[in-house]
Amino acid sequence: MPEYSIGLDLGGTNLRAAAVSREGDILEKISVSASPQKGREHLLGEMVAVIGDLRSRWGTGQLGGIGLGVPGFILLKDGVIRNSNNLACLEDFPFRDEMERRLQTPIILENDGNAAALGEKWRGAGRDVDDLVMLTLGTGIGGGIISRGRVLHGFLGMAGELGHLTVVPNGTPCGCGNRGCLEKHASATAITSMARLLGLGDDLTSAGVYSLASNGNEHAQTVFRCMGEALGIALAMMVNVFNFPLYLLSGGVLPAWDRFAPAMLEEMQRRSFTFRTTETKIEKAILGNEAGLYGAAYLPWIAAK
């Protein structure tokens, strides 16, 4: 009987994998640098090696399945990454099939934002609900929608691209072709861009901008207010669309919550009748960057249902 699964979370900078028990406890975790600049062959080799390591240590007979979370627009049925800002070397290539060939076992592919949302639903801040929306605020913004306990995929697996909601119709151009995408106005990258434009410094991180804001710098505070407003516009729309009980925020920008949340919540109050008049929760995710690992590892169990 299967006792554990393997989840892998591939990011632009890190590749993390874990053997996770059926109950959702991490048995072993491996983290290596992803180095996408070394090309596709290197990346595939790294992933196969990491998964192979875990499988050989925890046993082939007990393995319930392997789930892979990867960034970008994914064609689920084909197992192909259509478009990924961070992993261009894996685009339009039979990614899942090649991984299956090398590992000689089925692989379940998932968008990283969806995997993170699923992880929070399984073991995190969403474990008491069946419906939630999660936004991961990092270099970009990933989204994941859990409806009736499962990832909402759409017909090709490209649903949940919430980083590309339009929040400023004539705003900053985005790699996806749109202008004013949420991720151009509320990601870590957006925070440092705004800080640069306001003359706060050329090589600040979003954490650096947060420090400035916390030390009373009004320009830095404005940056977080603008970012919170953009986030509030997007979340208000999601509340109006889904009327789900829970919306989670995650990612590297989350520690700046006290700086952006007031403007975000004020915007939601104004813009969503549903938010204003119901008990809708906006909360911090709790699994940090392990959410995607948990979610990827959970994929084989729900696929078997």
Added chain:
Amino acid sequence: MPEYSIGLDLGGTNLRAAAVSREGDILEKISVSASPQKGREHLLGEMVAVIGDLRSRWGTGQLGGIGLGVPGFILLKDGVIRNSNNLACLEDFPFRDEMERRLQTPIILENDGNAAALGEKWRGAGRDVDDLVMLTLGTGIGGGIISRGRVLHGFLGMAGELGHLTVVPNGTPCGCGNRGCLEKHASATAITSMARLLGLGDDLTSAGVYSLASNGNEHAQTVFRCMGEALGIALAMMVNVFNFPLYLLSGGVLPAWDRFAPAMLEEMQRRSFTFRTTETKIEKAILGNEAGLYGAAYLPWIAAK
């Protein structure tokens, strides 16, 4: 064995009800003026009379159930209309319970936009898919989301309020508290407001503005282009969120399709990577204002499943 159901569609101006066979054929249809200005008691009496008529003619024993489509934000579990621009007299009142008491039978309540989307899924342009989003472009804009063959309700039944998507963050104020709601920029009301502001006339209908545009009036053409752009922003977001195969447009503004659709589709091309690269269909609904009737009548059959 139940052979038919009764669907009722309550609008701001008309009250329509029909006895519909299990196979989805309308057996008899009644349409009366809704007259909400005559107050709640009058409206309840009218609805009870119309349903009573149909039931007495088609038989109590064969009746599978009664579905009611009503406009506004609805608390489904409570059977209460929270907020309705068109039917304020029914707000915050135990609407479903009172109807059940008077008719001595269970009633299934549904938002009118959801009912219309469900009707198109059952018998209309959506009958070949399990997932669709529908927008009804009328005095306001109603939305309905069908996911896995059922209405997506959210935890209170308030999901699908797509008329209140923000398409112009600092746009026209809306009764819901927001600014720049889709329905303030792409409904029939929005079309006549824009026409008025552009000096085309003070008492034009949206059909009148359409005639002007078709006769070469450039201001009138601009009105439909702006309306199409607003619609395109909203639809591009819905494509990015849901990745559903089908998005339907319906309502009184639909005949102006040739005037607004080019700008709408252009905006979607630009704003949605998913739309640009997949076979996503944007189509006209085909049941007209009977969609809500069909959907309301379908409610008892899916509730029984």
